[in-house]
Amino acid sequence: MQKYFIPKEKLKLGIIDTDDAFHITSVMRCHIGDEILVSDCENTYNCKITSLKNDLVTFEIMYQEIGNKELPVFVSIFQGYPKGDKMEEIIKHGVELGAYEFYPTIMKRSVFKLEEKKKESKLARFNKISKEAAEQSFRQYVPQVCDIPYLKTIDFSKYDKKILCFEEAYKNGDLYNFKTIISSLKKDDKIAIVIGPEGGIDKTEYDYLLSLGFIPASLGPRILRTETAVFYCLSSISYEMELKKSE
Amino acid sequence: MQKYFIPKEKLKLGIIDTDDAFHITSVMRCHIGDEILVSDCENTYNCKITSLKNDLVTFEIMYQEIGNKELPVFVSIFQGYPKGDKMEEIIKHGVELGAYEFYPTIMKRSVFKLEEKKKESKLARFNKISKEAAEQSFRQYVPQVCDIPYLKTIDFSKYDKKILCFEEAYKNGDLYNFKTIISSLKKDDKIAIVIGPEGGIDKTEYDYLLSLGFIPASLGPRILRTETAVFYCLSSISYEMELKKSE
Numbered sequence: 001m002q003k004y005f006i007p008k009e010k011l012k013l014g015i016i017d018t019d020d021a022f023h024i025t026s027v028m029r030c031h032i033g034d035e036i037l038v039s040d041c042e043n044t045y046n047c048k049i050t051s052l053k054n055d056l057v058t059f060e061i062m063y064q065e066i067g068n069k070e071l072p073v074f075v076s077i078f079q080g081y082p083k084g085d086k087m088e089e090i091i092k093h094g095v096e097l098g099a100y101e102f103y104p105t106i107m108k109r110s111v112f113k114l115e116e117k118k119k120e121s122k123l124a125r126f127n128k129i130s131k132e133a134a135e136q137s138f139r140q141y142v143p144q145v146c147d148i149p150y151l152k153t154i155d156f157s158k159y160d161k162k163i164l165c166f167e168e169a170y171k172n173g174d175l176y177n178f179k180t181i182i183s184s185l186k187k188d189d190k191i192a193i194v195i196g197p198e199g200g201i202d203k204t205e206y207d208y209l210l211s212l213g214f215i216p217a218s219l220g221p222r223i224l225r226t227e228t229a230v231f232y233c234l235s236s237i238s239y240e241m242e243l244k245k246s247e
Numbered sequence: 248m249q250k251y252f253i254p255k256e257k258l259k260l261g262i263i264d265t266d267d268a269f270h271i272t273s274v275m276r277c278h279i280g281d282e283i284l285v286s287d288c289e290n291t292y293n294c295k296i297t298s299l300k301n302d303l304v305t306f307e308i309m310y311q312e313i314g315n316k317e318l319p320v321f322v323s324i325f326q327g328y329p330k331g332d333k334m335e336e337i338i339k340h341g342v343e344l345g346a347y348e349f350y351p352t353i354m355k356r357s358v359f360k361l362e363e364k365k366k367e368s369k370l371a372r373f374n375k376i377s378k379e380a381a382e383q384s385f386r387q388y389v390p391q392v393c394d395i396p397y398l399k400t401i402d403f404s405k406y407d408k409k410i411l412c413f414e415e416a417y418k419n420g421d422l423y424n425f426k427t428i429i430s431s432l433k434k435d436d437k438i439a440i441v442i443g444p445e446g447g448i449d450k451t452e453y454d455y456l457l458s459l460g461f462i463p464a465s466l467g468p469r470i471l472r473t474e475t476a477v478f479y480c481l482s483s484i485s486y487e488m489e490l491k492k493s494e
Contacts, residue, residue, distance in 0.1 A: 069468045137469040179490035220489045221316045222384040228340045235482035242467045243426035
């Protein structure tokens with residue numbers, strides 16, 4: 001069943017408009033009486049469609065969905081701005097894997113040049129991808145792509161745990177730091193994960209982040225592409241915290 | 248340092264030709280005296296370039312690289328053939344994350360239609376992507392994309408553990424099966440992981456796989472895209488088996 005995130009006031013009125021209405025009528029080809037999931041980012045409801053037009057769908061709420069779909073911790077991804085459209089891939093899969101928010105971060109080795117006037121449209125596109133991925137993966141919350149900051153402008157003080165993904169850590173013998181941190185997380189912890197762009201983290205960035213309390217951590221013996229590192233981190237957190245083993 | 252996989256006989260002769268020679272000269276723009284890693288899929292050597300042409304590079308071996316970069320278990324991915332070029336994305340990141348081999352498998356809900364005459368060229372392309380990803384991630388072994396089989400023609404009898412990724416398992420209360428299996432793996436175990444295409448596993452395929460001893464397993468409360476499921480499985484296996492925590 002397809003899920004749609006809509007503003008609270010439209011949920012109260014029982015209406016879906018704009019792109020989502022088009023999606024229901026023309027992409028999903030729904031009929032009157034079909035069921036959809038509708039969420040205001042707080043609660044999710046199982047709803048029945050009562051009328052259909054390309055730009056306006058009305059529905060009535062049948063019952064509230066229960067069960068938590070969110071990671072038990074808040075993971076903020078500070079992704080060194082990568083080449084091409086990799087940032088979109090990172091957001092798409094990162095949302096499915098439970099990230100709380102994303103900061104495409106301009107680091108020394110980012111090839112990307114920020115044009116201020118294009119920033120808003122970039123962010124709008126990123127947030128559209130996030131919303132679609134949240135609907136597809138049945139998230140209760142739409143992760144935000146908050147800003148495209150420079151590394152030095154970010155305030156990391158609110159985070160409980162700070163991880164710097166650092167492939168060189170493996171050469172220095174680290175296979176401990178990542179799992180030690182992840183296995184010690186508690187519900188509602190706020191975690192900052194910094195991942196360098198393709199060329200990695202610059203030495204001055206490394207020193208700066210360590211001075212802020214970041215722990216450099218290896219993600220195993222193989223060298224991961226920048227986008228793969230995000231998937232590894234989030235999958236591991238889910239595996240550690242959401243899955244259980246039978247005794 | 249860039250890594251190249253070459254046949255054993257060329258390693259003995261100290262030569263690299265074809266695409267790899269072009270890559271060294273024209274993409275990496277190496278010079279005489281630069282170091283590269285060369286592997287015959289068994290051992291990896293740190294080598295120095297002794298001469299350079301676009302179609303022939305010669306090198307001498309300096310010393311053998313040590314340290315294992317391979318997952319301690321053999322993970323075979325039976326991926327329901329997905330739409331578009333997702334299979335390439337799965338191979339690319341799956342190789343980085345340590346998969347042992349891939350079978351792009353034609354399942355009932357695969358939209359893909361196999362044209363026999365295109366099979367060889369598809370497999371050649373998949374294996375090229377695998378080789379490049381293995382070089383990039385410093386694997387010691389190039390995972391093979393072995394065949395494009397139909398599900399019913401596959402012999403699963405050699406596997407120690409058989410996992411069917413199945414999102415419906417979560418609705419039935421399963422958050423246990425995946426972690427219970429992964430946390431019980433032993434070194435050199437052979438694991439078959441079956442993942443459905445976009446539309447998921449068909450009921451008859453589900454029954455068939457269960458009759459072969461497959462365990463249906465949820466990968467957490469969020470619905471993952473077919474390509475994301477592979478990343479989740481492999482990352483979790485690495486996290487469980489390769490990373491350690493300090494006591």
